[in-house]
Amino acid sequence: MQISVYNNGQQLGPFPLEAVHNMVRLGSLPETALVWYEGVPDWIPLPTFLQQYPVPAAPAASPAHSATAGRMTPQQMLSASHASAGGGQLSDSARLLRATIAGAVAALVGGGVWAGLAIGLSVEIGWVAWGIGVLCGFAVSKLGRGHGNIFQVMAVVCSLLGIAIGKLAFVLSAGGSIGDIGLTLGLMDLLFVGLAVASAWQIAGGGKA
Numbered sequence: 001m002q003i004s005v006y007n008n009g010q011q012l013g014p015f016p017l018e019a020v021h022n023m024v025r026l027g028s029l030p031e032t033a034l035v036w037y038e039g040v041p042d043w044i045p046l047p048t049f050l051q052q053y054p055v056p057a058a059p060a061a062s063p064a065h066s067a068t069a070g071r072m073t074p075q076q077m078l079s080a081s082h083a084s085a086g087g088g089q090l091s092d093s094a095r096l097l098r099a100t101i102a103g104a105v106a107a108l109v110g111g112g113v114w115a116g117l118a119i120g121l122s123v124e125i126g127w128v129a130w131g132i133g134v135l136c137g138f139a140v141s142k143l144g145r146g147h148g149n150i151f152q153v154m155a156v157v158c159s160l161l162g163i164a165i166g167k168l169a170f171v172l173s174a175g176g177s178i179g180d181i182g183l184t185l186g187l188m189d190l191l192f193v194g195l196a197v198a199s200a201w202q203i204a205g206g207g208k209a
Contacts, residue, residue: 001016001017001037001038002014002015002016002037002038003015003016003017003020003035003036003037003049004035004036004037005020005023005029005033005034005035006033006034006035006036006043007029007030007032007033007034014037017053020035021053021055021056024046024050024055025055029046030046031045031046031047032045032046033045033046034046035049042205096150096154098143099139099140099141099143099151099154100154101143102139102140102142102143103136103139103140103154103155103157103158104158104161105139106132106135106136106138106139106140106158106162107132107136107158107159107161107162107165108162108165109135109162110128110131110132110135110136110159110162110163110166111132111161111162111163111164111165111166111169112165112166112169113128113166114128114129114132114162114163114165114166114170115165115166115168115169115170115173118166118169118170118173119169119170119173126188126189126191126192127192128166129163129166129189129192129193129196130192130195130196130199131196132159132162132163132166132196133155133156133159133163133195133196133197133198133199133200134196134199134200134203135162136155136156136158136159136162136200137155137159137199137200137201137202137203137204138203139155139158140154140155140158140200140204141155141203141204149205151204151205152200152201152204152205154204155200155201155203155204156197156200156201156204158200159196159197159199159200160193160196160197163193163196
């Protein structure tokens with residue numbers, strides 16, 4: 001289990017369960033902290049999480065170790081716990097890079113599928129545009145392994161990019177130009193674009209579509 005922690009406006013982790021338990025023992029995680037892990041729809045309060053995964057009894061620490069822990073600041077404790085999680089953990093910059101690449105690929109694939117269906121059937125299918133938003137939300141969330149506003153904005157941008165790719169390909173295939181895209185937007189188009197954006201935002205924020 002890999003657990004992300006949200007505290008004091010910062011998202012940290014993901015950490016293994018043992019590292020989170022150590023942070024609780026050391027007092028570096030307040031009860032106001034939130035946690036998220038694969039399988040839960042949204043961030044949950046730390047006390048609720050600990051009811052499901054209680055901290056096991058810790059072995060008695062040596063006096064020297066206790067004195068050292070007492071002198072550490074909460075940030076130092078978090079850093080130490082993060083370091084103990086091992087080299088396999090992803091940094092924030094790595095998660096952002098993965099999310100950007102995953103979102104861009106999802107936008108290209110989704111836009112290509114929509115364009116292919118629209119050109120082949122000579123009609124645009126709105127729910128496919130909605131599907132692009134869902135696809136981008138999952139790609140950014142699952143492959144980027146993070147949740148929060150920056151991932152949500154990234155998912156929305158990728159969704160709009162994918163929809164624009166499909167729309168542009170369809171208009172050009174019909175003999176139109178880039179300037180004609182605005183003329184082809186109707187009420188149903190705006191509805192499905194709105195649904196795509198809302199879905200991408202919700203999924204990348206840790207929710208369900």
